[in-house]
Amino acid sequence: MRSDLVHGVASAMEAGLDQANLMTEPLYKAVIGTVIDRIVSGELVPGAMLPSEYDLGAELGVSQGTARKALEELERRGIIKRRQGVGSFVAVRTPENALFQFFRLRNPDGTQAIPGLAEETVTSRKATASEAGQLSDAPERVHEIVRVRTIDGARLIYEKSVVPAVLFPGLAERAPLPNALYALYQQAFRIAIVRADESIRAVAADQETASALGIVETRPVMRVERKAFDIADRCVELRLSFYVTDHHAYGISLA
């Protein structure tokens, strides 16, 4: 079986993965890498059905149980969804679940707040040194999306998103963009956001934010810096957001 395994790993390499297997990497990890490669390459599009555990195992020269272990971990990471009796599918980021996963603002009663879109400007420009350093592959040019978002009609959110131009060709021409950017990223550019690191502070609104939201400059607002990572763990978006949290709260869970 080991020879077949090596063959399976070899196909994974052909699909784009060629590091990290020097010392007999476990088979199931090689399978994980193969599946991720196929998603990244577009061979498996969001919503597509994966081969069954048995077929995937046969194809890569491993047993059904090993393929299963790989699929279980992919589901834990949120990359695929599985349904008994039906099959395994590449996770689809819909406007609904994208909001539920990454938009954390809650109403006073704890329910999810539903944001609207009041203003939007999309521009292309050179990346700053800081942006190039934080984004993967140090892009030279970026798209900047500046938005004012509303909740129940009130202008409460001001946010700037920066993405590499090379990964999002023609983004600026697509304006106006839909409310849920991450669903657009996946559907139009095949980039699935699966993880985000955030840095949160309470600050007094600066002049730019205050005028955008129509508030006084000294008002406390929540300042959130986000780095968003795709399925291949590349940092593909920087986002700086300001929230007015007088009647809403940012809900998170620590585990």
Add this chain to the structure above:
Amino acid sequence: MRSDLVHGVASAMEAGLDQANLMTEPLYKAVIGTVIDRIVSGELVPGAMLPSEYDLGAELGVSQGTARKALEELERRGIIKRRQGVGSFVAVRTPENALFQFFRLRNPDGTQAIPGLAEETVTSRKATASEAGQLSDAPERVHEIVRVRTIDGARLIYEKSVVPAVLFPGLAERAPLPNALYALYQQAFRIAIVRADESIRAVAADQETASALGIVETRPVMRVERKAFDIADRCVELRLSFYVTDHHAYGISLA
């Protein structure tokens, strides 16, 4: 094997678990419940070694593989730690890892901020209706821990923690309390915090917070409401914290 399984579940019931198994619950979930029961009951204390996969399986009438599946999930939940060639151990909440897991304040360079303790008062009183409704088992009396914490000598954090008196007998007499409360909870009261839900807002400091931290009343501070849950998923602590985030940020990860 199914009859033996039922027997295993029966022993789990004797250990304290007697709901949620009406319709042929999977064996490995019954094993998970049994292990959790033993930890909650104090039969397995933090740091104690669990039976090996083989022994645990034999004891409960399931195979090593099934016991293994249960132990894997317990490790994912952070309830136990496993080391190849050594064994499985009930997770120990040390002051260090408790801070790393639940104290999210970061220095400007992204490293973990180390808090100190400047002031502390511990009192016992009747629970408010709101507190009784949020805490598990609607306790009549609570302990309240009010603290001012420092970072690099600066008074930057003001926090009030409320815990049920019945679960923490004699807590008030233990003052002064150690810096890491959750380590104390586990070591002195056998209550392991494994999860917390937080609600974050940016507000202007109120009079109480401002005087405690020595800042002006209008200064923006981060207001964090936390509900902390133990291994049995009971809400055992309410905490209201105020952070001065001029030079520090609250770091979280969304996945």
Add this chain to the structure above:
DNA sequence: GCGCATCAGTCTTGTATAAGAATTCTCCTA
């Protein structure tokens, strides 16, 4: 005799595999 390295043994978890059960959907039939 004392100290230290080495090595075998044993206990543990990690990996791989396989067989049968449970779930879901489709399609045919009455």
Add this chain to the structure above:
DNA sequence: TAGGAGAATTCTTATACAAGACTGATGCGC
């Protein structure tokens, strides 16, 4: 149109072997 057989899928359980880690005995040099 309702119901049931069948096929496809994931889910559960079980077993065998590999790999890592600690223990203690053994032997050698000093």
